[in-house]
Amino acid sequence: MIKHIYTSALDFIEGQLSPDLLDTIDDLSRNLGGRKSDDFGYTPEQLKWVLPVAGFFYRRWFRTESVGLEQVPPGRVLLVSNHSGQIPIDAAMIAAALMLDAQQPRAVRSMVERWVPSLPYASVFFARLGQVLGTPENCRRLLEQAAPVLVFPEGARGISKPYKNAYQLQEFGHGFMRLALETGTPIVPVGVVGAEEQYLNIGNMDRAAKTLGIPAFPLIVNLLVPVLGWLPLPVKYRIYFGRPLYFEGDPEEDDIEIGKKVAVVKAAIDGLLKRGLSERDGYFL
Amino acid sequence: MKIAITGIAGRFGRLLAGLLHRNHEVVGIDRRPCRTVPKDVEVHCIDIRRKRCEAIFRQNRFDAVVHLQVLHNPRASSAEHYSFNIQGTDRVMSHCVKHGVKKLVLLSSANVYGPRPDNTQFLGEDTPLMGGERFSEIRDLVGVDMLGQSFFWKYPQVETVILRPVHIIGLVRNAPSNYLRLLRPWTLAGFDPVVQVIHENDTALAVEHALEPGIQGIFNVPGCEPAPLSQLHRLAECKPIAVPHLVAGPMLNRLFKMRLTTFPAPELDHLRYLCMVDGQRARSTLGFNPQHDLADTMAHLRLTRLLQH
Numbered sequence: 001m002i003k004h005i006y007t008s009a010l011d012f013i014e015g016q017l018s019p020d021l022l023d024t025i026d027d028l029s030r031n032l033g034g035r036k037s038d039d040f041g042y043t044p045e046q047l048k049w050v051l052p053v054a055g056f057f058y059r060r061w062f063r064t065e066s067v068g069l070e071q072v073p074p075g076r077v078l079l080v081s082n083h084s085g086q087i088p089i090d091a092a093m094i095a096a097a098l099m100l101d102a103q104q105p106r107a108v109r110s111m112v113e114r115w116v117p118s119l120p121y122a123s124v125f126f127a128r129l130g131q132v133l134g135t136p137e138n139c140r141r142l143l144e145q146a147a148p149v150l151v152f153p154e155g156a157r158g159i160s161k162p163y164k165n166a167y168q169l170q171e172f173g174h175g176f177m178r179l180a181l182e183t184g185t186p187i188v189p190v191g192v193v194g195a196e197e198q199y200l201n202i203g204n205m206d207r208a209a210k211t212l213g214i215p216a217f218p219l220i221v222n223l224l225v226p227v228l229g230w231l232p233l234p235v236k237y238r239i240y241f242g243r244p245l246y247f248e249g250d251p252e253e254d255d256i257e258i259g260k261k262v263a264v265v266k267a268a269i270d271g272l273l274k275r276g277l278s279e280r281d282g283y284f285l
Numbered sequence: 286m287k288i289a290i291t292g293i294a295g296r297f298g299r300l301l302a303g304l305l306h307r308n309h310e311v312v313g314i315d316r317r318p319c320r321t322v323p324k325d326v327e328v329h330c331i332d333i334r335r336k337r338c339e340a341i342f343r344q345n346r347f348d349a350v351v352h353l354q355v356l357h358n359p360r361a362s363s364a365e366h367y368s369f370n371i372q373g374t375d376r377v378m379s380h381c382v383k384h385g386v387k388k389l390v391l392l393s394s395a396n397v398y399g400p401r402p403d404n405t406q407f408l409g410e411d412t413p414l415m416g417g418e419r420f421s422e423i424r425d426l427v428g429v430d431m432l433g434q435s436f437f438w439k440y441p442q443v444e445t446v447i448l449r450p451v452h453i454i455g456l457v458r459n460a461p462s463n464y465l466r467l468l469r470p471w472t473l474a475g476f477d478p479v480v481q482v483i484h485e486n487d488t489a490l491a492v493e494h495a496l497e498p499g500i501q502g503i504f505n506v507p508g509c510e511p512a513p514l515s516q517l518h519r520l521a522e523c524k525p526i527a528v529p530h531l532v533a534g535p536m537l538n539r540l541f542k543m544r545l546t547t548f549p550a551p552e553l554d555h556l557r558y559l560c561m562v563d564g565q566r567a568r569s570t571l572g573f574n575p576q577h578d579l580a581d582t583m584a585h586l587r588l589t590r591l592l593q594h
Contacts, residue, residue: 035510035512036512036516037479037512037513037516039406039407039479039510039511039561040406040479041477041478041479041513114402114403115402117402117403117558117559118402119475120473120474120475120476120529120530121475122475123475123476124475124476124477127477127479132406133403133404133405133406135403135405135406137405137406137407137409138405138406141406141407
């Protein structure tokens with residue numbers, strides 16, 4: 001009985017997805033050589049269940065506009081983006097853009113915070129969809145597999161910042177640049193405009209976060225409205241993919257030299273954000 | 286080659302003796318009585334800490350020693366663990382140096398890295414051994430591994446190999462095999478880590494590879510392809526019970542104290558976090574390739590469950 005319901009539901013969902021998308025998911029499954037999930041626990045079949053929901057938020061809820069998708073080169077690539085919005089919906093929307101709007105759909109692998117594996121359900125959910133703990137070894141392994149890898153060098157500093165700091169890029173980590181230099185991977189800067197307004201954070205309670213052992217404890221105005229307030233505001237998302245940047249140099253260079261290269265990426269993302277902010281006519285348009 | 290196997294009376298010891306005696310002369314040492322070994326394997330029933338054990342080394346002039354006799358009984362006292370594991374291993378090592386043993390193979394475990402939330406997916410051999418951080422009862426096993434590492438540097442004339450296999454599955458009576466043999470094992474609700482298991486025959490094969498001349502160093506030994514724990518449950522044909530992690534620890538602790546389970550509470554971390562190893566060195570240097578895939582390994586486990594019943 002349960003198996004029958006599962007099969008019928010899967011057939012219905014497959015009917016909703018485009019043939020290109022189904023081919024991409026089937027290719028990813030085939031590449032596993034008869035296994036259901038890869039070494040990281042990534043199960044491409046699970047994308048079929050999530051993509052309709054992601055598609056709803058991408059197309060209807062956030063009415064996302066993706067610009068410059070054609071600039072993402074084939075093969076291994078590091079997508080480096082600003083991080084915002086209190087919960088990582090921006091990551092889901094970037095991934096949805098590459099799956100739903102790219103000429104050749106691509107499944108993105110992204111790096112998650114170190115506390116995610118401690119969370120029940122979320123840890124499994126992220127892992128099955130290809131999200132991997134953000135360690136240099138994991139990122140290197142994924143790049144060796146020629147996967148597009150999404151990183152947020154601002155980390156928790158970016159996603160949990162209060163609204164007064166919206167669209168101000170926080171300090172970038174240097175790890176992504178060292179990996180790009182080591183593996184000869186092009187970097188595509190990505191600017192996400194809109195996510196800052198989905199949840200309005202009026203400040204962080206640092207002491208509460210420390211006590212609970214979590215990266216941040218934001219005070220979010222939306223959550224004062226029961227149930228409906230838990231949903232993100234239906235702001236308009238704009239995702240800008242910049243020209244690929246190629247860097248050369250020694251990955252073991254000191255922080256000052258690496259920092260100069262990181263600043264180039266940061267400036268590129270900042271440029272994309274400024275462009276997005278100038279092009280929008282309001283939070284919802 | 287004349288090989289000594291300490292801990293031969295254990296299930297893995299007997300399995301290894303069965304594999305090695307075809308091509309080598311095997312002598313077993315164990316404090317437990319041992320009956321079911323091949324007839325040409327000579328077994329000495331003696332505690333490795335006893336002085337008389339040295340006489341066996343003196344008389345036999347072993348070419349290689351495979352040290353398996355490591356106590357891991359959650360019910361045994363910490364003092365007994367330390368005395369037997371650390372002192373026993375130290376004695377075996379000093380006998381090796383004194384009596385010209387050319388090769389020492391030490392069977393450690395990938396558990397010495399410890400399952401931790403911030404573990405990278407595949408831990409290399411250089412990863413710090415953090416297994417004792419959350420599970421203090423295995424500090425002596427970490428100590429044995431580190432003893433092997435210091436021995437490696439102090440006595441380069443002895444080719445020392447430390448093998449760190451992932452969860453060994455089979456007739457062996459270790460925690461992972463015992464756990465997967467359960468028909469209603471616990472899982473932690475909302476957690477499904479990817480795990481690595483290795484067929485016991487493959488582990489014996491890795492030891493055989495380690496005995497080859499010229500091989501030395503530390504090797505992680507992953508077995509068949511990694512898979513989520515839920516897939517292992519399906520293949521083991523068991524029906525897990527999901528318990529919220531906040532209550533599972535205190536409950537298991539209580540049950541352990543009441544002697545209603547053999548699993549100490551810190552073992553639950555294996556159901557929650559990753560502890561996977563990178564087997565690149567074992568493949569390239571040791572030339573080890575597992576012969577059994579996951580389906581094979583779990584079919585073997587189901588068979589051992591039937592045998593036990």
